Amino acid sequence: MTQMPDPQTPLRIGTRGSALALAQAHETRDRLMAAHGLPQDAFQIVVIKTTGDRVQDRPLKEIGGKGLFTREIEDALTDGGIDIAVHSMKDMPTLQPQGLLIDCYLPREDVRDGFVSSRFGSVADLPQGAVVGSSSLRRRAQLAARRPDLQLVEFRGNVQTRLKKLEEGVAVATFLAMAGLSRLGMAHVAKSAIEPEEMLPAVAQGCIGVERRAEDDRVAALLAPISHVPSAVRVAAERAFLARLDGSCQTPIAGLAEIRGDELLLRGEILRPDGGEVIFGERRGTLADGPAMGTDLAGELLGRAPAGFFDWR
Secondary structure, eight states: OOOOOOSSSOEEEEEOSSHHHHHHHHHHHHHHHHHHTOOGGGEEEEEOOOHHHHOOSSOHHHHTSGGGGTHHHHHHHHHTSOSEEEEEGGGOOSSOOTTEEEEEEOOOOOOOEEEEOSSOSSGGGOOTTOEEEOSOHHHHHHHHHHOTTSEEEOOOSOHHHHHHHHHTTSOSEEEEEHHHHHHTTOGGGOSEEEOTTTSOOOTTTTOEEEEEETTOHHHHHHHGGGOOHHHHHHHHHHHHHHHHHTOOTTSOEEEEEEEETTEEEEEEEEEOTTSSOEEEEEEEEEGGGHHHHHHHHHHHHHHHSOTTTTTTO
């Protein structure tokens, strides 16, 4: 029988300290409470500040890439300072530290990007030469491919920070994940949601993953009832695609797997950072084929990339 956490020995949940990260940790806690009939004080939220949170004045590619938002949290998990870690899966490197495992995914939220502006309703409404802010190489490359006339500026920070920058006139528009806005109760902030056919989202966008120590069978049993299998199937395909491409914060990559009946549709693209070239492909297969589809699609896109395509890395 699994030993349940209690107020004397609470399950320690590690997370970043942003409003969105805390909302995700609280959602994880609340699902565990409901699944096991436990009180709130059987859980402890442990806030861990990461390098990505501390360094806000430089692009991510200059200070180390995706692991900047996970490294310190994973160190605490490895060292036993926390029992589980809650992550936005789009921030997760494809390679995990030895001894750690993610096999629990919460039900995936809206995968779309949200267009945010106080003056314009959509990308199409932006005037020639408008300044748009984004810290995402993917979004910047996709936007440059569609609207090369726009001026793109670096735009880092949490949701509240980015909205403040818009108010201050640093840019007239930006993009935020609809999933994050929804989890914060702020979906209304987006003037419009951009369909995947128009802007393919980041790999695993909208999905929360819960990381644990691989040998911790007790925690595995606690997490099992809250893991959402369809989300796990989709993310496995997308992350296999990303892994084959060796994706990092220096690589504009987009990918989305969707379950349609008993079939899995996977779409993916790689881009030059300046939007000058976009290579797109898709695969269809069974739900069990997801990881193989991801690897195969990535191989196709790499094979179609012309000589010199990755010279900017």
